[in-house]
Amino acid sequence: MFKVFVYDDYEGLSQKAFEVMEEVVKQGKVTLGLATGSSPVGLYKRLVEAHKNGLTFKDVQSFNLDEYVGLSKDHDQSYYHFMFEHLFKHVDFNLENVHLPKGEGSLEEVVAEYEAMLSENPQDLQLLGIGSNGHIGFNEPGTSFDSTVHVIRLKEETRQDNARFFSSIEEVPNFAITMGIKDILRAKKILLVASGKNKAMAIKEMLEGKIREEVPCTILQNHPDVIVVLDKEAASLIQHD
Numbered sequence: 001m002f003k004v005f006v007y008d009d010y011e012g013l014s015q016k017a018f019e020v021m022e023e024v025v026k027q028g029k030v031t032l033g034l035a036t037g038s039s040p041v042g043l044y045k046r047l048v049e050a051h052k053n054g055l056t057f058k059d060v061q062s063f064n065l066d067e068y069v070g071l072s073k074d075h076d077q078s079y080y081h082f083m084f085e086h087l088f089k090h091v092d093f094n095l096e097n098v099h100l101p102k103g104e105g106s107l108e109e110v111v112a113e114y115e116a117m118l119s120e121n122p123q124d125l126q127l128l129g130i131g132s133n134g135h136i137g138f139n140e141p142g143t144s145f146d147s148t149v150h151v152i153r154l155k156e157e158t159r160q161d162n163a164r165f166f167s168s169i170e171e172v173p174n175f176a177i178t179m180g181i182k183d184i185l186r187a188k189k190i191l192l193v194a195s196g197k198n199k200a201m202a203i204k205e206m207l208e209g210k211i212r213e214e215v216p217c218t219i220l221q222n223h224p225d226v227i228v229v230l231d232k233e234a235a236s237l238i239q240h241d
Helices: 010-025 041-052 079-086 107-120 156-165 181-185 197-208 216-222
Strands: 002-007 031-034 061-064 066-068 125-128 150-153 175-178 189-194 226-231
Touching: 002 010, 010 031, 010 041, 010 125, 010 189, 010 226, 041 079, 061 107, 066 079, 107 150, 107 175, 107 181, 181 216, 189 197, 197 216, 197 226
Parallel strands: 002 226, 031 061, 031 125, 125 189, 189 226
Antiparallel strands: 066 175, 150 175
């Protein structure tokens, strides 16, 4: 079931997403599924400000959605680096409770270990962005709805979308490790945030399209509790009040 909220701009969107996540964090001992990319930056900024005013993460554990394969932790475009820059180093997470998939080493072992941890710690809230081709996490079109943690080759359109963060398209990794769709759906609540006109068709498909693996986000129609927070551009193709 979707609850859709549309705001005039990114600031309004970020404030609503923050309020949803803050409510969960205040419950204390909870598990968050976290995401990277441009969409959640405003949300994380507000969480950091709230921490300065007393919001605590000391009993919260987190699992990140994905990571590029082949980037070291200290690479400025690794998702490990992103999370520490935007959230972890500014709040009081116990770092033993912070989990991110590794994009280096024996990927077979990383996949097995991360899946084992996820299956034992279902997310109370999973934060998602959405790709212009409808991917969630890095589950590209054609990914099985029964997928668990896996390594995936990124579609060219995904690499093009992410090239703005790198010096050139050649530097964008070809592979990523990601939670599977089954892992995402295990969450009790899902918070999906999207801004910009390039996300509008994916949002329309997610809310109104036929459920199919060619558009991974459509499976969210089967989840009982999905909060969708959009700006006007991302919502421009949907029917809404």
